[in-house]
Amino acid sequence: MSKKIIIVGAGPGGLTAGMILAHRGLDVTIVEKRSGVGGRNAELRLGEFSFDTGPTFLHQKFTLDEVFAEAGKQAADYLEFQLLDPMTRLSWGEVALETTSDAARMEANIEAAFPGHGEGFRRFMSDHARKLKTIYPCLLRPYHELKAMVSPTLLKALPYVATTRNVMDVLQQYFSDERLKLAFTFQAKYLGMSPWNCPALFSIISYIEYKYGIYHVRGGLCKISEAMSRVFQENGGSLRLECAVREIQCAGRRAAAVVLESGEVLHCDDVIVNADYGHAATRLLNGRSVPVEAMARKKYSCSTFMMYLGLDTIYPDEPHHHILFADDYGRNVADIQSQRRVSEDMSIYVRNSAINDPGVAPAGQSGLYILVPTINTRHGFHWHGQSAAYRDKVLTRLEDRTGMKDLRRHIIAERIITPVDWRDEQDVFMGATFNLAHTLDQMLYLRPHNRMAGFDNLYLVGGGTHPGSGLPTIYESGRISSNLLCDSHGLPYQRVDYAPQFSA
Ligand SMILES: Cc1cc2nc3c(=O)[nH]c(=O)nc-3n(C[C@H](O)[C@H](O)[C@H](O)COP(=O)(O)OP(=O)(O)OC[C@H]3O[C@@H](n4cnc5c(N)ncnc54)[C@H](O)[C@@H]3O)c2cc1C
Structure with a gap:
């Protein structure tokens, strides 16, 4: 009889593991507390406007293609991909850089905005091809055993990994202009x-982006989760929506069953947790939970103040992706890093996907997705009393600094998500939308393991485990944990590798 697996949460990590394991013949059930799949990657609907809740940049698309192939399918049969060119407009006041994965045009754009810096770009790309080739294999393997830290793969990558330098230090070697350094580090x-x-x-992220490009998916990136859910069910998996898990019953080193809020008990051989790590580890582990105070001692990512605006017009000259840097970006990120201060001089990301994908809004209308990186909830900023005023400041800045001079007049639908909403409504620990921080003391063996420490059959997938937050790494976590689970039952599988140039 095939092994029974319960997956808690239908976010990108849970869906990846679900579709792969169902394809390998396991009896898999995903229980999801919300009424739809996708988690932070779900669709957010405002009447006839469709938004992505979270992810809007798909990079390293080959990883997505690989996990679909590992589930026996082709991603292109389910999703319509569009390589964006130009990719993103980066603005610093009057100066703007249009980025592209066409190397010759990218160099020309850099020369036009920052004369004399084209050579630095070429050097960056060639050095980082080598760097990626060394680091990439380290991201594909689990680190639940200490011996993984002395594997030849990791030892080879140590000069890149075991350094106290940050990505700004790396870019110092290529560019003298601070703004240009940001174009390669804002990632x-x-x-x-x-x-x-x-x-x-992590300077490899901008290399991957500028080398392989970023993609839009017709209908929004939420369609990826919906497609994964279809594949999962076509492969025989069972999806149960509106089924919140109350606890995972533990007996010694084993997770024995999953108990739903309704009281129903689902017995199983293995459990995979996709719910936000901090949330799950503090709430769901039935006597083995980590105290909230201990969990709070870890380091967390920033949060985001989100605005989803339905407009009765389209701004055809505004780019698909636009990042407006704060005037004093260093101060802005220091505010966020301190976790205490909400910046008045904020950076803003705007996504205007209707210019490439009109189907996400009624004819002649469009949806704007606006993301402002800000502090997580560690120090208790009172968003409920202040979000309207902050919204106004963001709109004023957008009207001043983009071609959307009459933006306010065109808003006909609106939703705001504050860091407190991420925490209270979306079960994101500390409202840290990008999960545990990716500091050296919270990576590889030091990040929560794909097979959770202290358990033989409890696995983690998603942004809180190895390799980390971000869609491609989350898909990889789903694959790594699926492989560990199959190894534990002696089940064979074959790895699909569409990027042998990195792994060789
Ligand atoms: C605003 C924002 C923008 C982002 N932009 C990008 C981007 O452009 N590109 C990129 O690569 N990444 C991006 N990310 C990061 C990351 O890709 C997403 O956050 C991703 O959705 C995280 O996936 P996950 O698998 O960790 O889990 P989640 O998406 O958090 O899903 C977890 C699921 O578990 C469910 N759950 C929780 N508790 C329970 C319970 N008790 N019982 C049952 N179910 C439960 C939740 O309802 C949810 O569906 C962004 C994130 C955010 C928030």
Whole structure:
């Protein structure tokens, strides 16, 4: 009889593990507390406007293709991908840089905005091809055993990994202009971190982005989770929505059953937890839970203040992705890093996907997704009393600094999510939207393990475990944990590898 697996949560990590394990013949049930799949990657609907709740940048698309293939399917049969070119407009007051994965045009754009810096770009790309090749294999394996820390793969990568340098220090070698350094380090925000304390190894993220490009998915990136859910069910998996898990029953080193809020008990051979790590470890472990105070001692990512606006117009000249840096970006990230101060001089990310994907809004209308990185809830900022005023400041800045001069007049639908809402409504510990910080003391063996420490059959997937937060790494976590689980039952599987140039 096939082994019975329960997965807690239908976010990207849980869905990845679910579709792979169902394809390998296991009897898999995903229990999800919400009425739809996707978690932070779910669709957010405002009447006829459709938004992505969270992820809007899909990079390292080959990892997504790989996990679909490991589930016996082709991602392109389920999803319509669009390589974005240009990718993102980066703005510092009057100066703007349009980024692209076309190396010649990227160099020309850099020369136009920052004369004399094209050479630094070429050097960055060539050095980072080598760096990625060394680091990438380290991200594909589990670190639940200490011996993984002395594996030849990791030892080879140590000069890149075991350094106190940050990504800004790395970029110092290529560019003298601070703004240009930011164009290659702002990706630290994908991990919810500041470029000034994001470990040096993560400069590979901007390389991957500028080398392989970023993708939009028609209908929004939430369609990825919906497609994974279809694959999961086509592969024989059972999806139960609106089924909140109250606790995971533990007996010694084993997770024996999952108890739903309804009182129903689901017995199983293995449990995979996709719920936010801090939330699950403090609430769901039935006598083995970590005290909230102990969990709070860990380091967390920033949070985000979100605005989803339905507009009765389209701004055709505004880019798909636009990042407006704070005038004093260093101060802005220091505010966030201190976890205490909400910046008045904020950085803003705006996504105007209707220019490439009109189907996400009624004809002639559009949806704007606005993300402002800000402090998590550690020090208790009172968002409920202040979010309207903050919203106004963000809108004023957008009207001043973009072509959307009459933005306020066109808003016909609106939803705001504050850090407190992430914590209280979306079960995100400390409202830290990008999970545990990716500091050296919380990575690899030192990050919560794919097979949870102290258990033989309890696995983690998602942004809180190895390799970390961000869609490609979360998909990888789903694959790594699935493989560990299959290893424990002696079940064979074959790895699909569409990026042998990195792994060789
Ligand atoms: C605003 C924002 C923007 C982002 N942008 C990007 C981006 O552009 N690119 C990128 O690569 N990454 C991005 N990320 C990061 C990351 O990719 C997403 O957060 C991703 O959705 C996290 O996936 P996950 O698998 O960790 O779990 P989640 O998405 O958090 O899913 C966990 C699931 O578990 C469920 N659950 C929780 N508790 C229970 C319970 N007790 N019982 C049953 N179910 C439960 C939840 O309802 C949820 O569905 C972004 C994140 C945010 C928040």
